[in-house]
Amino acid sequence: xxxxxxxxxxxxxxxxxxxxxxxxxxxxxxxxxxxxxxxxxxxxxxxxxxxxxxxxxxxxxxxxxxxxxxxxxxxxxxxxxxxxxxxxxxxxx
Amino acid sequence: xxxxxxxxxxxxxxxxxxxxxxxxxxxxxxxxxxxxxxxxxxxxxxxxxxxxxxxxxxxxxxxxxxxxxxxxxxxxxxxxxxxxxxxxxxxxxxxxxxxxxxxxxxxxxxxxxxxxxxxxxxxxxxxxxxxxxxxxxxxxxxxxxxxxxxxxxxxxxxxxxxxxxxxxxxxxxxxxxxxxxxxxxxxxxxxxxxxxxxxxxxxxxxxxxxxxxxxxxxxxxxxxxxxxxxxxxxxxxxxxxxxxxxxx
Numbered sequence: 001x002x003x004x005x006x007x008x009x010x011x012x013x014x015x016x017x018x019x020x021x022x023x024x025x026x027x028x029x030x031x032x033x034x035x036x037x038x039x040x041x042x043x044x045x046x047x048x049x050x051x052x053x054x055x056x057x058x059x060x061x062x063x064x065x066x067x068x069x070x071x072x073x074x075x076x077x078x079x080x081x082x083x084x085x086x087x088x089x090x091x092x093x
Numbered sequence: 094x095x096x097x098x099x100x101x102x103x104x105x106x107x108x109x110x111x112x113x114x115x116x117x118x119x120x121x122x123x124x125x126x127x128x129x130x131x132x133x134x135x136x137x138x139x140x141x142x143x144x145x146x147x148x149x150x151x152x153x154x155x156x157x158x159x160x161x162x163x164x165x166x167x168x169x170x171x172x173x174x175x176x177x178x179x180x181x182x183x184x185x186x187x188x189x190x191x192x193x194x195x196x197x198x199x200x201x202x203x204x205x206x207x208x209x210x211x212x213x214x215x216x217x218x219x220x221x222x223x224x225x226x227x228x229x230x231x232x233x234x235x236x237x238x239x240x241x242x243x244x245x246x247x248x249x250x251x252x253x254x255x256x257x258x259x260x261x262x263x264x265x266x267x268x269x270x271x272x273x274x275x276x277x278x279x280x281x282x283x284x285x286x287x288x289x290x291x292x293x294x295x296x297x298x299x300x301x302x303x304x305x306x307x308x309x310x311x312x313x314x315x316x317x318x319x320x321x322x323x324x325x326x327x328x329x330x331x332x333x334x335x336x337x338x339x340x341x
Binding site: 066073083 | 307
């Protein structure tokens with residue numbers, strides 16, 4: 001793969017990374033690299049949790065992770081902390 | 094709470110977006126590579142070193158001025174070698190904090206990150222080489238004063254401890270949720286100022302529990318020394334548990 005045309009990133013809502021700022025930084029840092037002309041797509045998975053009391057999945061904002069149905073304190077984060085390069089796509093040009 | 098939106102909600106394995114490319118000439122390579130994989134690798138090396146030396150390690154995180162260094166200086170004086178401690182100090186510039194720590198006779202390494210707003214595992218790994226690890230029970234890593242970026246970088250520590258002075262306002266935990274979510278222990282510092290401030294302690298604790306229901310909370314002051322006994326007990330307990338865990 002001589003040239004990378006596209007890159008897919010996954011930046012969760014609770015990853016601590018601001019997608020807009022990452023995009024700006026990306027544009028600066030790729031200059032002169034194989035990623036220079038690459039399009040970047042950012043998937044931004046929402047914060048998804050599981051309430052062990054209600055046994056249901058729910059979406060939350062980062063400033064309150066509790067299940068709003070029961071305000072339960074036993075929850076697991078299922079999705080939203082991702083900070084991952086999912087794939088790259090390119091040709092030989 | 095946000096509406097469930099199909100667009101933003103994606104399950105593992107369900108890959109959308111540019112991988113379904115309408116440009117057949119492009120070859121797609123699935124990577125699933127963690128952005129911080131390089132840091133994770135070095136953090137794991139640090140962790141192995143800590144385990145080898147049965148060394149308990151705390152990563153102290155707070156805003157600038159919450160009182161991390163003051164707490165450490167007081168802690169080292171009070172411990173008076175009951176636990177053998179080492180300290181890694183992270184600051185953008187100066188060795189001021191390391192000098193304050195060194196006065197207690199504790200081995201200390203200052204990291205100057207220059208323009209970086211957090212410590213990473215490699216910086217800590219280098220600093221470890223300058224510390225007498227076999228002679229230590231407990232290592233404090235004082236991160237750069239910042240409640241945002243340090244949360245993202247695993248240093249190999251056993252736990253993150255977040256400090257917040259009560260002059261910062263009750264809602265700090267929900268404004269900077271990730272740091273408070275990841276910490277096992279919260280120290281509410283400068284508690285001696287409570288009579289002079291409009292700070293609602295119960296409200297603050299309620300905010301913290303929204304992002305971390307099981308966090309342990311201690312209120313401390315290095316001036317009137319309140320809460321310091323409980324903090325020292327917590328340190329002792331952690332060091333003992335770490336030693337026991339690797340006895341068998």
